[in-house]
Amino acid sequence: MASISAKPFRLALLQLGSLTSSKASNIAVAKQAVLEAARSSPKPHLVVLPEIWNSPYAVTAFREYSERVPHVGSKYDEVDEGETVKAMREMARENDIWLIGGSIPQKDEKTDEIFNTCTVYDPSGTLVAIHQKVHLFDIDIPGRQTFKESDTLTGGKSLTTFDTPFGKIGLGICYDIRFPEMATIAARQGCVAMIYPAAFNTTTGPMHWSLLQRARAVDNQIYVAMCSPARHPEASYQAYGHSLVVNPLCNMADLGFPAILILPWYRGDILVEASHEPTTIYADIDIDLLNTTRRNLPITVQRRFDVYPDIAEKFL
Numbered sequence: 001m002a003s004i005s006a007k008p009f010r011l012a013l014l015q016l017g018s019l020t021s022s023k024a025s026n027i028a029v030a031k032q033a034v035l036e037a038a039r040s041s042p043k044p045h046l047v048v049l050p051e052i053w054n055s056p057y058a059v060t061a062f063r064e065y066s067e068r069v070p071h072v073g074s075k076y077d078e079v080d081e082g083e084t085v086k087a088m089r090e091m092a093r094e095n096d097i098w099l100i101g102g103s104i105p106q107k108d109e110k111t112d113e114i115f116n117t118c119t120v121y122d123p124s125g126t127l128v129a130i131h132q133k134v135h136l137f138d139i140d141i142p143g144r145q146t147f148k149e150s151d152t153l154t155g156g157k158s159l160t161t162f163d164t165p166f167g168k169i170g171l172g173i174c175y176d177i178r179f180p181e182m183a184t185i186a187a188r189q190g191c192v193a194m195i196y197p198a199a200f201n202t203t204t205g206p207m208h209w210s211l212l213q214r215a216r217a218v219d220n221q222i223y224v225a226m227c228s229p230a231r232h233p234e235a236s237y238q239a240y241g242h243s244l245v246v247n248p249l250c251n252m253a254d255l256g257f258p259a260i261l262i263l264p265w266y267r268g269d270i271l272v273e274a275s276h277e278p279t280t281i282y283a284d285i286d287i288d289l290l291n292t293t294r295r296n297l298p299i300t301v302q303r304r305f306d307v308y309p310d311i312a313e314k315f316l
């Protein structure tokens with residue numbers, strides 16, 4: 001697992017603003033943001049939308065806004081699918097990009113369960129991966145933040161990675177980042193990055209948003225990105241914003257500066273971070289940096305599975 005075979009790629013995180021209770025209007029906002037990102041130069045290879053962008057982020061809304069998601073491998077023009085899935089296929093296809101479609105409420109027609117679901121499309125509009133949020137966001141910080149996704153949502157039961165021409169990517173959704181096993185398993189399966197559509201809030205965001213991403217990146221020597229909606233003063237749930245891309249660890253020697261000047265860089269480093277306003281941020285994913293980091297600090301090959309079990313084993 002030491003060095004990784006992948007290609008450099010450019011990532012765009014769309015921190016959507018102007019999201020309302022109108023699904024049609026939210027789809028139009030996303031479409032426009034994807035179009036603008038795809039027209040930027042250099043053009044991003046992989047574009048990411050935030051968590052629950054087509055619906056209010058509220059347990060009372062998830063069922064009403066939920067829609068059918070077809071199977072992995074389904075092609076553009078699948079008739080039996082929801083309007084948001086259809087729109088995301090078009091965004092990927094018309095702009096010739098890979099699209100991680102944030103997340104939307106998904107209804108399972110057979111069981112009537114609702115999931116918080118991320119879908120991924122290749123540039124032909126084919127649905128290549130589905131991740132259902134595994135860990136539901138049930139917290140109660142009295143007077144600050146109470147939320148209980150499990151009131152209406154069901155947790156997913158599997159982990160998700162997908163292959164692209166530029167490398168394998170692991171997926172999680174928001175609260176999933178607090179469970180480090182997911183990123184560790186993805187890294188040990190060969191992922192170059194973990195990407196989380198997310199919507200932390202103004203209580204937990206300042207506490208843990210960047211810390212968790214830097215921890216997952218440094219522990220696993222991968223890139224980590226989280227894409228949030230912009231803050232919305234009228235929404236019942238205030239998303240933190242601050243979409244972020246973090247690299248695993250800068251390499252002091254290769255930076256070519258005296259150590260004293262680069263000490264602040266020697267960490268799981270923030271490549272780019274948004275404020276809480278609507279915006280798009282871009283980051284170049286550098287595979288050489290990832291491999292140099294793994295060579296210089298070879299923790300990926302120093303694990304002591306004779307002392308503790310390999311949590312990735314049953315997934316490899």
Ligand SMILES: NC(=O)CC(=O)C(=O)O
Nearest residue numbers: 137174175199200201204
């Ligand atoms: N919204 C979430 O799923 C998670 C979150 O806000 C947090 O972990 O904090």
